[in-house]
Amino acid sequence: MSNIITTIAKQTFKAAFSTKATMALIILLGLSLCMATYVGWQNYKSQQNQRLHYKELVRAQWLAKPDKHPHRMAHYGYLAFREKHELSFFDFGIESFAGVSIFLEAHKQNTVNFSEASFANGMLRFGEISVAMVLQLLVPLLIFFLGYNSISAERESGTLKILLCQNVSWKQLLWGKTIGIISVCLSIFLPLILLTILLWASLSNWQINPDSGLRLLLLILCYSVYFFIVSAITVLVSAYHQSSRAALTTLLACWIFFMVIMPRVTQAIGDKIHPSPSKIEFANAISADISKQGDSHNPDDTHYASIKDSLLKAYHVDDVKKLPFNYGGYIMAEGEKISSKIYSNHQRLLNANFEEQNRITMLSGFLNPYLSLKNISMALTASDFKTFVDFQNQAEAYRYQLAQKMNKLQIDKMSNISPGKTDKPLAISRSNWAQQPDFNYKFTRLGTVLKSEMLALTSLLCWLMAVVVMIQCTARWVKTIPNQN
Amino acid sequence: MNKSIYTLEFKLFFRNTSTWIGIIMLSFMGFAGLYFGKTFIKKQEQVIEKAASLQKQQTAQNISYFGKDIGLFFYHNKFSVANPPGTWAAFANGQRDVNPYLISVTMLGLEGQLYDTDLSNPLSLLLGKMDLSFVFIFLFPLVIIAFSYNLLSEQKESGIWPLLNAQIDNTFLIIWRKFLVRLIVIFLLAIVLMLVAAVYLKLPFDATFAVVLALILLYLTFWFAVSFVVISINKSSNFNASVLIAVWVLLCIVVPASLNLLLTKKYPVPEALQNVINQREGYHEKWDMDKSVTMIPFFKHYPELKKYPFPDAKTFSWYWYYGMQQMGDDAAVASRLLIEKKLASRQYFTEVVALFFPSIQMQLGVNVLAGTDLDSHLDFQQAIRKYHESVRLHFYPAIFTSAELKNTDIETYKLEKHTPQNVPAIWINLLSITTLTVILAGLGYFSLKRRI
Numbered sequence: 001m002s003n004i005i006t007t008i009a010k011q012t013f014k015a016a017f018s019t020k021a022t023m024a025l026i027i028l029l030g031l032s033l034c035m036a037t038y039v040g041w042q043n044y045k046s047q048q049n050q051r052l053h054y055k056e057l058v059r060a061q062w063l064a065k066p067d068k069h070p071h072r073m074a075h076y077g078y079l080a081f082r083e084k085h086e087l088s089f090f091d092f093g094i095e096s097f098a099g100v101s102i103f104l105e106a107h108k109q110n111t112v113n114f115s116e117a118s119f120a121n122g123m124l125r126f127g128e129i130s131v132a133m134v135l136q137l138l139v140p141l142l143i144f145f146l147g148y149n150s151i152s153a154e155r156e157s158g159t160l161k162i163l164l165c166q167n168v169s170w171k172q173l174l175w176g177k178t179i180g181i182i183s184v185c186l187s188i189f190l191p192l193i194l195l196t197i198l199l200w201a202s203l204s205n206w207q208i209n210p211d212s213g214l215r216l217l218l219l220i221l222c223y224s225v226y227f228f229i230v231s232a233i234t235v236l237v238s239a240y241h242q243s244s245r246a247a248l249t250t251l252l253a254c255w256i257f258f259m260v261i262m263p264r265v266t267q268a269i270g271d272k273i274h275p276s277p278s279k280i281e282f283a284n285a286i287s288a289d290i291s292k293q294g295d296s297h298n299p300d301d302t303h304y305a306s307i308k309d310s311l312l313k314a315y316h317v318d319d320v321k322k323l324p325f326n327y328g329g330y331i332m333a334e335g336e337k338i339s340s341k342i343y344s345n346h347q348r349l350l351n352a353n354f355e356e357q358n359r360i361t362m363l364s365g366f367l368n369p370y371l372s373l374k375n376i377s378m379a380l381t382a383s384d385f386k387t388f389v390d391f392q393n394q395a396e397a398y399r400y401q402l403a404q405k406m407n408k409l410q411i412d413k414m415s416n417i418s419p420g421k422t423d424k425p426l427a428i429s430r431s432n433w434a435q436q437p438d439f440n441y442k443f444t445r446l447g448t449v450l451k452s453e454m455l456a457l458t459s460l461l462c463w464l465m466a467v468v469v470m471i472q473c474t475a476r477w478v479k480t481i482p483n484q485n
Numbered sequence: 486m487n488k489s490i491y492t493l494e495f496k497l498f499f500r501n502t503s504t505w506i507g508i509i510m511l512s513f514m515g516f517a518g519l520y521f522g523k524t525f526i527k528k529q530e531q532v533i534e535k536a537a538s539l540q541k542q543q544t545a546q547n548i549s550y551f552g553k554d555i556g557l558f559f560y561h562n563k564f565s566v567a568n569p570p571g572t573w574a575a576f577a578n579g580q581r582d583v584n585p586y587l588i589s590v591t592m593l594g595l596e597g598q599l600y601d602t603d604l605s606n607p608l609s610l611l612l613g614k615m616d617l618s619f620v621f622i623f624l625f626p627l628v629i630i631a632f633s634y635n636l637l638s639e640q641k642e643s644g645i646w647p648l649l650n651a652q653i654d655n656t657f658l659i660i661w662r663k664f665l666v667r668l669i670v671i672f673l674l675a676i677v678l679m680l681v682a683a684v685y686l687k688l689p690f691d692a693t694f695a696v697v698l699a700l701i702l703l704y705l706t707f708w709f710a711v712s713f714v715v716i717s718i719n720k721s722s723n724f725n726a727s728v729l730i731a732v733w734v735l736l737c738i739v740v741p742a743s744l745n746l747l748l749t750k751k752y753p754v755p756e757a758l759q760n761v762i763n764q765r766e767g768y769h770e771k772w773d774m775d776k777s778v779t780m781i782p783f784f785k786h787y788p789e790l791k792k793y794p795f796p797d798a799k800t801f802s803w804y805w806y807y808g809m810q811q812m813g814d815d816a817a818v819a820s821r822l823l824i825e826k827k828l829a830s831r832q833y834f835t836e837v838v839a840l841f842f843p844s845i846q847m848q849l850g851v852n853v854l855a856g857t858d859l860d861s862h863l864d865f866q867q868a869i870r871k872y873h874e875s876v877r878l879h880f881y882p883a884i885f886t887s888a889e890l891k892n893t894d895i896e897t898y899k900l901e902k903h904t905p906q907n908v909p910a911i912w913i914n915l916l917s918i919t920t921l922t923v924i925l926a927g928l929g930y931f932s933l934k935r936r937i
Binding site: 053100114279 | 738
């Protein structure tokens with residue numbers, strides 16, 4: 001039985017490579033894959049080097065600051081750069097649309113700026129060519145051209161009848177054709193996997209990180225499942241159509257609808273259903289909350305007045321100047337605590353809002369395997385929205401820690417008596433600056449990634465099961481002999 | 486006689502279900518594009534309106550908090566500048582989702598504030614907006630391909646061709662008529678959509694409307710010419726469909742995507758990161774330096790401000806503080822100019838490659854006309870620079886003399902709206918598409934003449 005499937009698969013494989021047009025398509029695709037790999041690798045190297053260069057510069061400048069007031073250092077702040085994951089050369093994901101650097105300073109949370117898109121003219125809107133883009137968009141197109149006539153042509157020429165009379169079942173025919181097509185596909189994909197692994201290994205200086213290794217393995221598995229789903233759909237569409245032309249038309253219409261129109265429409269619907277606030281509304285809501293909780297800028301604020309009273313009482317003094325620590329620093333630390341908590345809360349709500357928008361696209365994965373795979377691929381290569389949010393969170397945590405560290409230095413080391421208007425400003429030794437560690441972004445572990453991509457993985461699995469069931473049961477519904485008219 | 490043949494051709498064309506599917510799909514997507522495009526722009530307009538009232542409110546609050554210290558007030562107070570969408574922005578959203586359309590700046594160093602982005606969902610940016618221009622650029626060509634790929638091959642595959650060939654002398658005319666029918670239907674559909682857009686988006690029937698319509702019709706003609714060339718090779722329907730789809734994928738996805746990557750590689754912008762660093766150092770290092778390091782170049786920059794006495798003896802003065810801020814911007818001038826140069830090179834590169842690819846040409850053309858391209862955003866940035874400078878120079882004297890805030894006209898300051906100055910000219914876009922179309926049509930004509 002399996003012999004028949006192998007024979008059909010082999011024959012399909014050979015037939016694909018014997019047609020000139022298919023060969024031309026395969027070569028074209030192979031070339032674009034090589035180009036995409038090379039360019040992606042180059043792009044990764046130059047971007048990553050740029051960011052690392054400025055990261056080092058920022059660190060050196062921080063350490064080189066002279067003796068000064070710690071609050072000056074809190075305002076001098078830090079520049080954090082978003083590092084790229086070594087697998088991001090495979091899939092660019094949102095890389096070009098997410099900002100690269102964020103300025104971290106006291107009392108103020110900034111946006112992540114300088115995305116590649118902000119320097120781009122309209123051309124970026126056509127997309128970016130990457131290995132993932134070729135595999136997600138163009139390989140399915142190749143599969144469609146390879147398989148649109150796999151059954152319908154047999155029916156048109158009358159060989160289908162003969163085949164089915166010769167002890168070949170519908171199931172075997174469909175499995176054989178599908179396996180034949182996917183092996184054509186894998187014959188291009190496999191060398192590319194090898195190339196990818198080599199590149200990835202060289203990028204990580206031949207020091208294989210097990211987390212990335214697993215990510216890559218899963219990536220390969222998911223792409224293979226995707227190709228299988230697409231191949232099976234192609235064969236099934238061909239089986240249900242009377243003519244090859246009609247099958248091709250259906251497949252092309254599906255390609256356009258699912259890969260060009262649907263992603264935009266689902267995201268537009270998501271934006272419409274879950275509108276997000278604009279920046280000024282966001283900032284305004286935060287400042288409103290802060291003045292409710294206590295505004296350190298407002299001299300008549302009750303929250304700070306009560307802090308002052310309780311401090312004076314606890315230390316049995318009648319003036320803040322007589323406190324045994326720096327009162328200004330203490331108030332600043334309290335302000336930072338309140339404002340950053342409120343800010344983080346709003347930021348979390350905003351990101352949840354964006355997640356709601358993205359959820360529509362995620363859920364559409366159950367209708368569209370391309371969207372599921374796209375999400376999984378971005379997540380595994382750490383070029384997805386969640387990684388970006390994670391970077392924002394880590395940067396904010398660093399900012400808070402930096403500001404509080406400087407406040408602590410001020411509380412502990414600065415005199416409580418402010419100098420006169422013409423005196424030398426207070427300062428502490430520059431040796432303190434080295435206590436502040438460098439900012440290093442840490443990528444999430446694979447386990448966390450998988451947990452958050454459960455929905456996309458489930459939908460891909462549902463698709464896999466659906467096509468297998470379809471292949472097994474198609475014999476009951478499909479017609480063998482073409483309609484006579 | 487001739488008229489009745491055309492009536493027949495139209496009847497034949499409309500009897501096909503795929504014709505109706507194509508027309509309905511395009512109309513539906515066209516309306517969806519109009520709806521989403523308008524919703525997107527409407528939200529921006531609402532935000533700008535809200536920003537105007539918020540600015541007033543926040544200024545009042547700042548006056549109550551910091552009104553006693555004029556330097557501190559201007560440390561906190563923000564001035565907003567908006568880039569309101571033009572009438573055509575809803576038609577082609579362009580880069581308006583990526584680039585901020587509302588920027589609020591304080592009187593401090595501008596280079597640290599100018600590049601702040603809006604809050605946006607990067608996944609939405611990646612997948613792109615739906616607007617009518619998207620339907621014209623991506624979907625119309627596909628329907629043109631679907632309508633025309635089997636014009637000649639179908640006749641042959643169904644066995645009608647020899648019959649036709651025997652009956653009529655000029656077989657070329659048969660193909661031409663079928664083509665014309667499809668061209669007319671597509672053109673009518675495009676015009677109807679444009680009229681609906683004019684009503685729905687309140688577009689005036691002016692020169693811009695004429696140019697956009699001309700650009701669209703030319704672009705559609707280009708795709709008919711492409712189909713014509715492929716048909717003229719006289720191969721099977723499957724071959725034609727495959728080749729045409731391949732051409733579409735190349736022109737609408739692969740080529741622009743590859744060129745964009747080449748552009749990023751050829752003209753990277755590390756200067757942007759350098760610029761932030763320059764600005765930050767240029768300002769912060771001055772805290773630890775002699776005040777003259779700040780004030781001598783400051784007075785050289787603004788000789789007219791020298792007349793306000795500088796309080797040298799004081800450890801801190803707002804005079805010095807704003808001088809330091811200015812030094813940050815001055816330190817960033819060189820890198821800023823480098824960014825501008827890089828972006829200009831990028832623009833030039835794009836314009837040159839667009840000459841050969843109508844899909845890119847079309848996208849750039851409508852974005853320029855709608856004022857939603859990168860250049861419009863750079864103009865907006867320039868306008869903010871000018872406005873920021875005027876605000877600085879207006880309030881510097883009051884700050885430097887520690888004047889009373891209530892004696893200034895701060896309360897009359899409202900949200901500033903940027904109005905674009907230059908009227909875009911896109912005759913190059915029109916010319917390049919026309920040239921390519923004529924070349925292809927000629928090629929198709931001779932190839933078909935030779936083969937049938």
